[in-house]
Amino acid sequence: MTASAALLVPLLIDRSGEAGPPADQRLQDDYTAAANEYRVPRSILMGVSYLQSRWDSHPGIPSVVGGYGPMHLVDAHGSGARQPGRPHAVTAGPPGSRPQNSPAGTTGQSADLRRAAGLIGLPAAQLRTDDDANVRGGAALLAAAQRQLGKPLSPNPVDWWEAVARFPGTTDRASAVVYADDVFDVIRRGAHRTTDGGQRVSLPASPRVRPPAPLAQAPRRPTEVDCPAELSCSWLKAPYVEIDDDEYGNHQLADRPRDQRIDYIVIHDTEAPLTSMLQTIQDPEESSWHYSIRSSDGHVTQHIRIKDAAWHSGSQFVNARSIGIEHEGFLRQPDAWYTEQMYRSSARLVKYLAKKYGVPLDRQHVFGHDNVPAPTEDTIPDMHDDPGPFWDWRHYFDLLGAPLRATAGPNSDIVMILPDYAHHKPLFTGCTKGGVQCAPHGSSAVRLRTEPDDDAPLIQDPGRRPDGDDSTADVDDLGSRVSAGQSFAVAERSGDWTAIWYQGRKAWFKNPEKHPTAVGARGRMVTPKDGLREVEVFGRALPEEDAYPEEVDEQPESSPLPYTLRAGQRYVTQSRVLGSYLEKASGGDSPSPVVQGQEAYYEIQLGHRLAYVRASDVDVVTASAAAGPPGHAARPPLR
Structure with a gap:
């Protein structure tokens, strides 16, 4: 529970006379209590919350669409939806998609903070800052969605698949299916992490939870789109x-x-x-x-x-x-x-x-x-x-x-x-x-x-x-x-x-x-070859001079960057590339010509950025594993 929420705790429960859970496990306890109160399987509540926020609170600070707390409940009209100095996205999506400047709560979004506040009888402001209230609100919304579907508040997580798919309020069926599948993947695999508020949260793995999710109709998309089938x-x-x-x-x-x-x-x-x-x-x-x-x-x-x-x-x-x-x-x-x-x-x-x-x-x-x-x-x-x-x-x-x-x-x-x-x-x-x-x-x-x-x-x-x-x-x-x-x-x-x-x-x-x-x-x-005191470093690997055909203008020779590899130094490489150049098109509908050289370079992790060295300037050495983990497979050859 966040410090800013501490003043609101007496409105929920008086803990002054009891020890309560350890300070860094209060959020775990909140999930258990809310799941019991609203008869939602705890794995469902925690799985949805993980997909919404990875259990983080970001106390009192809204996301771009005005989402708050571990359940990322969206308050379309909350005072925090726009903050001074923070750009507010007013995003026109692709044709047919929900515009981002219509926050989720105004389009039937299940994760509606104000609706959740009404269901649990607390002020909306409290759900923005109090993790316990926020989690209770999320549980109440899931239970309400289950009832609207005409389904029982079953202890079996499989029975909640459709309610989970509805929770983010997406109007795209394919995206809803992916969301629910992701929640159930978290439930199957389990998850453990320490949140941004220092809360230790754990969801044990339930590998047998494999709901018979309905198949989503393959989303219609233009032929130009190169995208995995399950994504919208x-x-x-x-x-x-x-x-x-x-x-x-x-x-x-x-x-x-x-x-x-x-x-x-x-x-x-x-x-x-x-x-x-x-x-x-x-x-x-x-x-x-x-x-x-x-x-x-x-x-x-x-x-x-x-x-x-x-x-x-x-x-x-x-x-x-x-x-x-x-x-x-x-x-x-x-x-x-x-x-x-x-x-x-x-x-x-x-x-x-x-x-x-x-x-x-x-x-x-x-x-x-x-x-x-x-x-x-x-x-x-x-x-x-x-x-x-x-x-x-x-x-x-x-x-x-x-x-x-x-x-x-x-x-x-x-x-x-x-x-x-x-x-x-x-x-x-x-x-x-x-x-x-x-x-x-x-x-x-x-x-x-x-x-x-x-x-x-x-x-x-x-x-x-x-x-x-x-x-x-x-x-x-x-x-x-x-x-x-x-x-x-x-x-x-x-x-x-x-x-x-x-x-x-x-x-x-x-x-x-x-x-x-x-x-x-x-x-x-x-590492530099024996006898070389230092090796030049480049930001690109261009072809050698005689690789350019007559119809392509030769590019100036690559100038080195202001860094050098000195004798005895080593840099990690995962790629060997040949110099190449893609000429900028000068008209028409034909592809730009590619000039392919024969001089080889190694891509290296020079600093925060990558860089290239000529293969002819360096030797490649293999790192000592130094008692590495047993059974680890060797890396494939350099590309």
């Missing part, structure tokens, strides 16, 4: 039109993967309400991306066919080889925008695309806009930083079915950054105002220092801050950060501290044995 996906075309003499936008025609392999899937957030982004995607002079995912319900809209290259990453080289996915949200406001339904829709889409196009599910192939390598030195300061330090990469890869975990012992040559998201709350500033400390929040990011000391200066990025200014704790400053799932070669260890090779130097982070922020990993690393 629509089409809003990005224009390919002439914007100047022989200059076309807002993307490039191609013939992928036949003429250019798809290597990457890039995760973005919009930093704008979806309304404006859907206008942007229809402007031929603006940037573009393949998919948009709505925050409120995870609805997917496709804009560009996968065979064509979108302009989304800030790097033409990455654009040519990638699929770009925008997620509605603001990196400074993750609790309002990074919803569980959006995470799950995104993971379903990415898992489908990765399988179809052969993209490995690891952090050198599925990465954020903030991990895209700057193509040249002068572009480094302008590269983007979304989806930011509060995107939960660990949870996301769990949903992808490719969990981030230790694959080697604690003394291995490679570590994977893997903090406990809920407990790991590094200092950040700038969420509301420059220099002002952000509220403590779980994070995927780990900060790096020049020495194994909490008071040592932060590592500086000579590319991001060429004037030599210090790195900062600002939420947008990537100069001294690494992120969950990224792997680095170990340079040194000292007590609770681990040093990694990072942008050409040692960078230290705190990694205590009892609460590690990184785990041992297997893999391959590159």
Whole structure:
């Protein structure tokens, strides 16, 4: 229970004369009590709550659609639905979908906070801030839905499938089926986590709970849509039109993967309400991306066919080889925008695309806009930083079915950054105002220092801050950060501290044995060949000079980035690529020509961003497993 809700507790029950449950298990007790009171199976109540909020409270702070508390009950007219300084999404969805500026409560949404308040006889304001009241309201809504369906308040979770499907209030039957299936998947698998309020919540696995869910009619969709069958996906075309003499936008025609392999899937957030982004995607002079995912319900809209290259990453080289996915949200406001339904829709889409196009599910192939390598030195300061330090990469890869975990012992040559998201709350500033400390929040990011000391200066990025200014704790400053799932070669260890090779130097982070922020990993690393004092690093892998045909203008030779790999240093690699270049089309409906080189490069985890080194400059070495977990399979050969 939150501190702000404590004053309201006497309205519910007087606990002054009893010990009650431990302070960090009150929410668990609330689920049990509400399930008993309203005769809802506890697994149903907790499973729905997990899908709504992952049991987090975000006390008194609404989501983008005005949802509150562990049950994410929506108050369409609550005073908190719009907050000063926080953009309010007024999002026009695809044709036929529920507009996001019509909050759920106004369209028959089951998770209606005011209706829930009426059912349990409490003020609506109390359900916004009091976890116990919020959970009771959710249970009452589920029981009411079950009665409306003419079904008994059965103790068997299977009998509640239809009531669960109705809870989010979606008007799309396919999405409702996916929602209910996800709830029952949580029930079957079980879940355990510590919430944002420090509450330890556990739902034991019930593997035999497999309801005979009715088959949803396959959603109608345009033939252009490339999307998993179970997702509700629509089409809003990005224009390919002439914007100047022989200059076309807002993307490039191609013939992928036949003429250019798809290597990457890039995760973005919009930093704008979806309304404006859907206008942007229809402007031929603006940037573009393949998919948009709505925050409120995870609805997917496709804009560009996968065979064509979108302009989304800030790097033409990455654009040519990638699929770009925008997620509605603001990196400074993750609790309002990074919803569980959006995470799950995104993971379903990415898992489908990765399988179809052969993209490995690891952090050198599925990465954020903030991990895209700057193509040249002068572009480094302008590269983007979304989806930011509060995107939960660990949870996301769990949903992808490719969990981030230790694959080697604690003394291995490679570590994977893997903090406990809920407990790991590094200092950040700038969420509301420059220099002002952000509220403590779980994070995927780990900060790096020049020495194994909490008071040592932060590592500086000579590319991001060429004037030599210090790195900062600002939420947008990537100069001294690494992120969950990224792997680095170990340079040194000292007590609770681990040093990694990072942008050409040692960078230290705190990694205590009892609460590690990184785990041992297997893999391959590159190191300069014997006799080379240092190796150049590039932001893209372009073809060699004689690879260009006469009809294609030769590109300037790649200029190195302001980082070098020195003798003895090592960097993790998961890909070997050949230089290539996708020429910008000069008109017509034919795909842009692809120039394929023969010079090979290794993609490496240089720092927060990826980079490339010439294969001819480096040797590939395999990490020592250092007593890794038994039975772990070796990684497949480099692509």
